Amino acid sequence: MSETDPDPPYPKSIFASKLTEHSGITELMDDLGEALTVGKDSLRMMGGGNPDHIPAVQLLWRKQMEALLHKEGNEFDRVIADYDQPAGSPVFREAVANFLRNQYGWDLTRDNIAVTNGGQTAFFFLLNRFGGEMTGGGEKRILLPIVPEYIGYGDQGISDTDLFDSRKPFVEITGERRFKYRIDFDNLDVNDTHGAIAVSRPTNPSSNVLTDGEISNLRELACEKGIPLIIDNAYGLPFPGVVFRAAAPVWDKNIILTLSLSKLGLPGTRTGIVIARPEIVREIRSMTAIVGLANNNVGQALVRPMLETGEIKQLSDEVIRPHYRARSEQAMELAEAFLPPEVPWRIHESEGAFFLWFWFENLPISGRELYRRLKEAGVIVVPGEYFFFGLNTEGWDHARQCIRVSFTQPEPIVRDGFRILGEVIREVYGSN
Numbered sequence: 001m002s003e004t005d006p007d008p009p010y011p012k013s014i015f016a017s018k019l020t021e022h023s024g025i026t027e028l029m030d031d032l033g034e035a036l037t038v039g040k041d042s043l044r045m046m047g048g049g050n051p052d053h054i055p056a057v058q059l060l061w062r063k064q065m066e067a068l069l070h071k072e073g074n075e076f077d078r079v080i081a082d083y084d085q086p087a088g089s090p091v092f093r094e095a096v097a098n099f100l101r102n103q104y105g106w107d108l109t110r111d112n113i114a115v116t117n118g119g120q121t122a123f124f125f126l127l128n129r130f131g132g133e134m135t136g137g138g139e140k141r142i143l144l145p146i147v148p149e150y151i152g153y154g155d156q157g158i159s160d161t162d163l164f165d166s167r168k169p170f171v172e173i174t175g176e177r178r179f180k181y182r183i184d185f186d187n188l189d190v191n192d193t194h195g196a197i198a199v200s201r202p203t204n205p206s207s208n209v210l211t212d213g214e215i216s217n218l219r220e221l222a223c224e225k226g227i228p229l230i231i232d233n234a235y236g237l238p239f240p241g242v243v244f245r246a247a248a249p250v251w252d253k254n255i256i257l258t259l260s261l262s263k264l265g266l267p268g269t270r271t272g273i274v275i276a277r278p279e280i281v282r283e284i285r286s287m288t289a290i291v292g293l294a295n296n297n298v299g300q301a302l303v304r305p306m307l308e309t310g311e312i313k314q315l316s317d318e319v320i321r322p323h324y325r326a327r328s329e330q331a332m333e334l335a336e337a338f339l340p341p342e343v344p345w346r347i348h349e350s351e352g353a354f355f356l357w358f359w360f361e362n363l364p365i366s367g368r369e370l371y372r373r374l375k376e377a378g379v380i381v382v383p384g385e386y387f388f389f390g391l392n393t394e395g396w397d398h399a400r401q402c403i404r405v406s407f408t409q410p411e412p413i414v415r416d417g418f419r420i421l422g423e424v425i426r427e428v429y430g431s432n
């Protein structure tokens with residue numbers, strides 16, 4: 001073998017092939033990294049779910065960090081120099097349980113709370129806990145009662161089986177330029193092949209907030225089948241609270257609720273929170289210990305005092321939600337200003353989270369091709385196809401006519417991004 005011959009590949013395990021083949025989330029995170037570093041002068045990042053750097057919030061985290069550094073005793077030293085317990089710091093877990101009990105009356109103790117390295121890791125554990133090959137034989141899948149659903153779940157399965165069984169939504173036209181997805185309960189048939197039902201609420205990418213009625217039906221269906229309802233609350237109430245319509249948060253012992261500190265402005269601390277029955281918490285704790293020993297504990301240390309005083313709720317209600325609501329409204333105005341009126345574009349009702357979800361009816365090219373042309377023109381979005389996993393979308397054009405556009409970057413970038421989106425869309429439809 002000469003020096004220039006490529007090295008022969010090592011045999012690949014199923015685990016490796018599952019986690020290394022082309023995936024939407026890897027492309028998205030690469031784009032995000034590129035746009036925020038080397039390409040920051042030429043690329044407008046409207047793809048990722050990075051939180052905005054809200055000055056008042058940035059300042060607050062600085063203050064919390066300073067308080068931690070200067071706290072009497074050795075708390076800072078313990079935070080950085082000691083491994084956390086794999087379920088998370090007991091005092092943080094206690095603070096989460098007390099806060100949620102005070103807010104909503106949920107019957108929680110710290111035994112119901114597990115910390116993970118971000119909500120993403122929580123979902124990796126949970127999806128593979130309830131889906132895939134089962135110990136008693138057979139396979140289970142995760143029922144996604146509505147897609148589009150969060151791109152980050154799509155490639156998380158490590159069993160050599162299909163992890164998801166997903167359902168199309170009803171697409172309701174709600175205004176001249178608006179639409180909304182609703183769960184099609186007539187087509188849901190929860191059965192013994194399902195190990196859990198999962199939803200994100202608000203939903204990434206569509207910003208849909210499932211109604212209280214929809215959640216109540218899902219709870220009932222899950223309960224009847226003796227499987228959990230997993231609700232990803234990364235943007236939801238009580239924190240970060242990026243929800244723009246009335247929606248009651250829910251938890252009971254048949255629900256597994258995940259929260260995250262990321263959208264509070266702390267994605268770098270990698271902190272997810274799982275609220276579940278104690279036996280599930282113990283399982284998550286084992287998985288954390290085996291995969292990574294312990295979690296990052298900096299986010300827990302910064303946020304705990306604000307859970308204890310309840311300030312986290314004011315921060316979410318009075319700063320974070322109004323900020324993103326205003327950004328969402330501004331983005332919708334920019335869409336009106338820049339998108340060609342003759343094109344049949346629509347936006348999903350903006351009900352929460354960090355994105356506008358566009359549907360371009362009769363789009364002459366695929367969403368992937370639109371993504372490629374936009375990237376060439378200097379704007380990064382996420383093509384819609386990635387969000388419709390677990391479902392054969394052949395014959396359903398809608399799944400190839402959508403893109404996700406994030407509005408959290410500084411206003412001049414978002415404005416410029418919409419200007420380019422308008423130009424590219426005009427060209428795409430014009431050259432039909």
Ligand SMILES: Cc1ncc(COP(=O)(O)O)c(C=O)c1O
Binds near residue numbers: 117120232262267
């Ligand atoms: C719906 C949803 N769930 C989970 C995550 C994972 O976030 P993290 O791992 O930072 O908590 C994200 C991130 O964008 C998300 O949008």
